[in-house]
Amino acid sequence: MTTPTESTTAVTANATRVLVLNSGSSSVKYQLLDMRDNSRLAAGLVERIGEGTSRVVHSPLTAGGAGKRERIGAIADHSAALKAVAEELALDGLGLDSPQLAAIGHRVVHGGLRFTEPTVITDEVLAEVERLIPVAPLHNPANVTGIRTARALRPDLPQVAVFDTAFHATMPESAARYAIDVATADAHRIRRYGFHGTSHAYVSRRTAALLGKDPSEVNVIVLHLGNGASASAVAGGRCVETSMGLTPLEGLVMGTRSGDIDPAVTFHLKRVAGMSADEIDELLNKKSGLMGLCGDNDMREIRRRIDEGDERARLAFDIYIHRLKKYIGAYYAVLGRVDAIVFTAGVGENAAPVREAAVAGLEELGLAVDADLNAVRSGEPRLISPDHARVAVAVVPTDEELEIAQQTFALVAPEGV
Numbered sequence: 327m328t329t330p331t332e333s334t335t336a337v338t339a340n341a342t343r344v345l346v347l348n349s350g351s352s353s354v355k356y357q358l359l360d361m362r363d364n365s366r367l368a369a370g371l372v373e374r375i376g377e378g379t380s381r382v383v384h385s386p387l388t389a390g391g392a393g394k395r396e397r398i399g400a401i402a403d404h405s406a407a408l409k410a411v412a413e414e415l416a417l418d419g420l421g422l423d424s425p426q427l428a429a430i431g432h433r434v435v436h437g438g439l440r441f442t443e444p445t446v447i448t449d450e451v452l453a454e455v456e457r458l459i460p461v462a463p464l465h466n467p468a469n470v471t472g473i474r475t476a477r478a479l480r481p482d483l484p485q486v487a488v489f490d491t492a493f494h495a496t497m498p499e500s501a502a503r504y505a506i507d508v509a510t511a512d513a514h515r516i517r518r519y520g521f522h523g524t525s526h527a528y529v530s531r532r533t534a535a536l537l538g539k540d541p542s543e544v545n546v547i548v549l550h551l552g553n554g555a556s557a558s559a560v561a562g563g564r565c566v567e568t569s570m571g572l573t574p575l576e577g578l579v580m581g582t583r584s585g586d587i588d589p590a591v592t593f594h595l596k597r598v599a600g601m602s603a604d605e606i607d608e609l610l611n612k613k614s615g616l617m618g619l620c621g622d623n624d625m626r627e628i629r630r631r632i633d634e635g636d637e638r639a640r641l642a643f644d645i646y647i648h649r650l651k652k653y654i655g656a657y658y659a660v661l662g663r664v665d666a667i668v669f670t671a672g673v674g675e676n677a678a679p680v681r682e683a684a685v686a687g688l689e690e691l692g693l694a695v696d697a698d699l700n701a702v703r704s705g706e707p708r709l710i711s712p713d714h715a716r717v718a719v720a721v722v723p724t725d726e727e728l729e730i731a732q733q734t735f736a737l738v739a740p741e742g743v
């Protein structure tokens with residue numbers, strides 16, 4: 327296998343396509359885009375990887391393309407998942423062997439202190455992403471496997487890593503440092519990095535456009551509520567604070583993660599409950615959050631149970647909202663002046679009751695949602711606050727894949743198309 331190096335970044339003029347891979351702990355989302363007009367040629371998802379009955383959903387999106395295809399079957403790991411993606415693309419004549427493919431862009435969750443820009447992946451870059459596995463245990467292993475497999479399939483092609491942590495690198499030291507012994511923190515690079523940065527960057531920019539403003543003119547609180555969830559405070563286009571920390575465990579209540587917790591809970595579990603570090607890690611990352619509180623991590627199911635009068639689901643929802651509201655208040659104070667609060671990702675884009683509850687009672691801060699606007703279902707960026715509200719409340723669908731494709735293409739084809 328040849329190894330891509332900086333010199334392979336030169337692409338031919340008719341190579342205008344980018345494949346984006348967003349590898350999560352048990353899923354791979356992917357999109358193939360044509361960078362001449364940012365159009366999508368195909369998109370899909372492999373989910374429940376390693377769980378016995380995996381599912382591949384593939385949508386060819388070219389004019390006249392056949393409809394959506396779905397395949398159920400065992401996909402053991404992320405390497406097999408990526409091979410399934412390559413097969414699906416090949417069935418539509420969009421295979422990885424295409425000379426029109428300029429690059430593959432990978433979402434990489436943790437970039438540590440070193441990676442604050444999109445980076446062409448070399449052996450050395452890959453080794454560094456691997457070294458960061460202990461601080462992104464659910465994500466970086468999948469990213470590494472995705473990169474390895476993609477390089478084996480197209481060793482000649484530039485592969486680019488776009489880091490979730492990058493956008494947060496502008497946080498001031500006062501927000502990025504934990505109040506612990508400085509020498510210990512520095513020796514082990516313990517600080518707050520923040521995640522979902524590609525989404526926070528894209529959504530905050532898109533919100534400024536929705537308000538008819540330049541990003542430099544607005545202060546925005548972004549609430550990225552997916553399975554993982556995080557908030558950020560963005561002042562004039564730069565991130566000044568975010569809720570995730572050294573790892574994606576800190577902050578909001580999530581699908582299966584606890585978010586903020588007194589760190590002494592971990593010593594207590596070790597000393598009193600006799601749990602090992604790995605067991606506590608698993609408890610807080612995979613068996614906590616909404617799942618730990620009520621046995622479900624999907625907000626749709628939780629709402630359904632609440633409608634049936636289920637008390638555990640109600641309490642889980644209330645804890646989720648309480649934490650969210652605390653962060654809205656805290657980031658309001660951090661920013662001083664807020665122009666917009668924006669909801670994004672699976673829960674933020676789809677769950678009207680979450681949006682309503684998160685800003686309920688905050689009228690004194692200039693925050694309110696209009697019930698009719700909040701009830702509208704749409705894939706478009708939109709305002710849901712009443713006319714003339716002091717602070718805009720918006721819903722802006724995130725598009726991490728488009729953002730990754732653009733950053734990838736800008737790096738491998740700096741002249742554009």
Ligand SMILES: Nc1ncnc2c1ncn2[C@@H]1O[C@H](COP(=O)(O)OP(=O)(O)O)[C@@H](O)[C@H]1O
Binds near residue numbers: 624673676677
């Ligand atoms: N219609 C809906 N109503 C409420 N929640 C929804 C809806 N659709 C999706 N979700 C929530 O979105 C979550 C997934 O969000 P997503 O941003 O895709 O997460 P991730 O990228 O972390 O996998 C699901 O767990 C589910 O709770």
Ligand SMILES: CC(=O)OP(=O)(O)O
Binds near residue numbers: 465
């Ligand atoms: C960083 C993170 O939490 O990502 P995800 O929401 O995809 O799990």
Ligand SMILES: [Mg+2]
Binds near residue numbers: 552553671
């Ligand atoms: Mg996500």
